[in-house]
Amino acid sequence: MDKITVTSPLLPNLDEFQELLKEIWDSKWITNNGSFHKKLESALAEYLKVPYISLFTNGTLPLLTALQALRITGEVITTPYSFVATTHSIWWNGCRPVFVDIEESTCGIDPDKIEAAITPKTTAIMPVHCYGKPVNMDAIQAIADKYGLRVIYDAAHAFGVEVNGESVLNRGDMATLSFHATKVYNTLEGGALVVHDEATKKRIDYLKNFGFAGETEVVAPGINSKVDEVRAAYGLLNLKQVDAAIEKRHQVAIKYRNALRDVPGVRFFDDMPGVRHNYSYFPIFINAEEFGQTRDELYFKMKEDGILGRRYFYPLISTFSTYRGLPSAAPENLPVATKIANEVICLPMHHELSDEDITRILSYIVK
Numbered sequence: 403m404d405k406i407t408v409t410s411p412l413l414p415n416l417d418e419f420q421e422l423l424k425e426i427w428d429s430k431w432i433t434n435n436g437s438f439h440k441k442l443e444s445a446l447a448e449y450l451k452v453p454y455i456s457l458f459t460n461g462t463l464p465l466l467t468a469l470q471a472l473r474i475t476g477e478v479i480t481t482p483y484s485f486v487a488t489t490h491s492i493w494w495n496g497c498r499p500v501f502v503d504i505e506e507s508t509c510g511i512d513p514d515k516i517e518a519a520i521t522p523k524t525t526a527i528m529p530v531h532c533y534g535k536p537v538n539m540d541a542i543q544a545i546a547d548k549y550g551l552r553v554i555y556d557a558a559h560a561f562g563v564e565v566n567g568e569s570v571l572n573r574g575d576m577a578t579l580s581f582h583a584t585k586v587y588n589t590l591e592g593g594a595l596v597v598h599d600e601a602t603k604k605r606i607d608y609l610k611n612f613g614f615a616g617e618t619e620v621v622a623p624g625i626n627s628k629v630d631e632v633r634a635a636y637g638l639l640n641l642k643q644v645d646a647a648i649e650k651r652h653q654v655a656i657k658y659r660n661a662l663r664d665v666p667g668v669r670f671f672d673d674m675p676g677v678r679h680n681y682s683y684f685p686i687f688i689n690a691e692e693f694g695q696t697r698d699e700l701y702f703k704m705k706e707d708g709i710l711g712r713r714y715f716y717p718l719i720s721t722f723s724t725y726r727g728l729p730s731a732a733p734e735n736l737p738v739a740t741k742i743a744n745e746v747i748c749l750p751m752h753h754e755l756s757d758e759d760i761t762r763i764l765s766y767i768v769k
């Protein structure tokens with residue numbers, strides 16, 4: 403039997419891409435803020451309903467750059483239930499990550515547990531909209547305002563996600579995106595940083611270009627995260643079809659939910675009221691006792707038969723060697739994240755899953 407992978411990249415039409423490549427070849431302008439780069443930035447700002455966006459070469463560099471731009475020092479509060487890049491970006495900035503537990507209802511940071519983690523050294527909170535599910539941004543902002551903290555959202559999963567018509571990317575001080583091949587919207591590799599004003603956008607653009615503010619002037623110790631014209635052109639084509647891909651994912655989610663609704667020991671997420679979801683992932687959570695099989699028994703049985711779900715996010719970041727010595731990494735401090743990491747499987751979720759694929763996947767879960 404064919405393999406069913408957890409995701410499948412959204413690819414532009416090859417003929418259309420070749421036409422754009424021809425334009426790039428003719429222009430001989432292949433990087434450094436070229437015309438496709440400019441077009442993609444404005445097209446994304448419009449699509450995402452954000453005022454200012456800067457493209458990056460992946461989703462990790464905007465995290466690093468956001469912390470640099472805001473001159474974050476000391477301790478940064480985050481969760482261990484994410485992709486490692488979230489915590490790595492804090493470490494690479496010479497800051498100390500402080501792990502706070504997640505809520506079972508969103509898999510995002512639990513706002514009720516943030517205040518207890520704040521010390522005189524705390525300067526920022528870095529929450530994650532895990533699976534694209536919006537965290538409680540009002541509660542987080544209220545705490546940040548009370549203690550004078552910055553908020554940088556790792557919104558790598560939250561492309562196009564809106565709450566009551568407003569993009570989640572417009573909240574906090576800054577929000578980052580990833581356009582990696584495995585994400586809902588990709589530019590092969592890529593990412594972006596969303597900011598709220600023109601001066602900050604300018605500063606970000608200096609920082610992603612070595613700190614150059616002119617031919618001979620360097621205003622900051624910047625990095626290189628300039629997106630080339632080939633990827634920008636690819637991104638423009640993919641943007642045209644991302645809504646259709648999200649709708650296909652939505653249909654898959656509906657089929658999964660209908661089939662799993664009454665299966666004992668299987669929990670999953672429904673849509674949240676007022677939220678435009680992007681259906682980037684379909685996590686299920688296995689209660690071994692009620693389901694009659696552990697998460698890993700199910701996961702490896704499916705894997706053996708070519709159904710490649712993923713245990714996003716297991717193991718927790720707080721268990722990796724760099725971080726496990728931190729006091730906040732103790733499992734007793736992270737009971738919900740520890741439990742969820744042992745229950746989760748992300749089922750295959752992408753725009754090309756067929757009804758036969760879905761039936762085959764579900765046959766392992768619906769007895």
Ligand SMILES: *Cc1c(COP(=O)(O)O)cnc(C)c1O
Binds near residue numbers: 462463485530556592
């Ligand atoms: C994918 C991802 C990143 C990193 O993005 P890259 O484009 O792979 O560098 C960061 N945070 C989260 C939560 C992610 O899922």
